[in-house]
Amino acid sequence: MFGRNKGSTAVTAAPVEEPADATRRAGKGAPTPKRRDQEAARRRPLVPDDRKAAREANREATREARLRTRRAMDTGEDKYLPLRDKGPQKRFARDWVDARFSVGEVLLPLALVFVLLTFIPNTTIQSVVLVLFYAFFAIVVLDGLWLRRTLKRKLTAKFGATERGVYWYAFMRTLQFRRIRLPKPMVKRGQYPS
DSSP states (O other), X not given: OOSOOTTOOXXXXXXXXXXXXXXXXXXXXSOOOOHHHHHHHHOOOSSOSOHHHHHHHHHHHHHHHHHHHHHHHHHOOGGGSOGGGOSHHHXXXXXXXHHSOOGGGGHHXXXXXXHHHTTSSOHHHXXXXXXXXXXXXXXXXXXXXXXXXXXXXXXXXXXXXXXXXXXXXXHXXXXXXXXXXXXXXXXXXXXXXX
């Protein structure tokens, strides 16, 4: 059952004849290096000899990387942006959110006002403030759902399939003041991306 088929027409390989030519080189022309010599050549100390200079160099490299990222946050240069902000779809979502007014921009200051109003010792006022806060929060969620719907339509039309996390990224951006958003807005209000 698992053996060779008796009626097979398998071709066997002919033995390779070696030339009797004496000019053929044997080997690679150099001896194989010893393993310990190769390992010794690759070995580097875990802790550098001059620890102070290594620490300063590391600090300087970290500072340069932070400055590049900070400049990218100001200019929108995609190469040096953090991973959560990279990509053409996230840039499109950022521009779309920055071009429109979102109700979520007012959520944080209004939440502070609602918290201050709950310190009023009247339970009726506290109840009304709480209901108003939940109603406003529901409006913010509805605005986010509307943003998701329109953004999904636009992203699908422009890029085809959308990458994961773009809608949440856009929604979280709507909850921030326009002035403190990072990366900084590159479009004016009403200047929607095409």
